[in-house]
Amino acid sequence: MQFSELVTSRYSVRAYRPDPVPQELLEKVLFAARMAPTAANRQPFRVIVTHRTGREGELARIYHRDWFLQAPLILCVCGLPDRAWVRRDGWSACETDASIVMDHMLLAAADLGLGTCWIANFDPGAAREVLRLPDGVLPLAFTPLGFPADRPSVKERKPLEELVRYETW
Numbered sequence: 001m002q003f004s005e006l007v008t009s010r011y012s013v014r015a016y017r018p019d020p021v022p023q024e025l026l027e028k029v030l031f032a033a034r035m036a037p038t039a040a041n042r043q044p045f046r047v048i049v050t051h052r053t054g055r056e057g058e059l060a061r062i063y064h065r066d067w068f069l070q071a072p073l074i075l076c077v078c079g080l081p082d083r084a085w086v087r088r089d090g091w092s093a094c095e096t097d098a099s100i101v102m103d104h105m106l107l108a109a110a111d112l113g114l115g116t117c118w119i120a121n122f123d124p125g126a127a128r129e130v131l132r133l134p135d136g137v138l139p140l141a142f143t144p145l146g147f148p149a150d151r152p153s154v155k156e157r158k159p160l161e162e163l164v165r166y167e168t169w
Helices: 003-009 023-035 056-062 094-111 124-130
Strands: 045-051 073-079 138-145
Touching: 003 094, 023 045, 023 073, 023 094, 045 094, 056 124, 073 094, 094 138, 124 138
Parallel strands: none
Antiparallel strands: 045 073, 073 138
């Protein structure tokens, strides 16, 4: 698929078929995470792959929507702030790096015919407990990963003229 077609066709999937995700497709999604650019190539992230079956109760504590538990896999991108590049003024690239990683995985999944939905509105305390995260590891974003059982709706986006400035604000 051409990149412009990929970014246009990718959407937030909110209904999943129960079909398992073949390991080779999962590995391609995870490869995309590995190839994501990070500040100073520090790679201050980890991806946790969780199989949903048998863990529905505890995963439901993380995010409350029913469709979150339809996909066979749940991916979590975690940040490692102590390993992230930090600018002189104290700004850390950790969350930005993790966001790029998640975006790479979402696009790779869409290219493979898989569905995802970026979830930031989760319970971080529950995520820490369920995933048994050690101190210093931050759960930053989740996505189900599976085959879509819905169709995309029309994407509404602001006009480019409203989003882009040239030379100055």
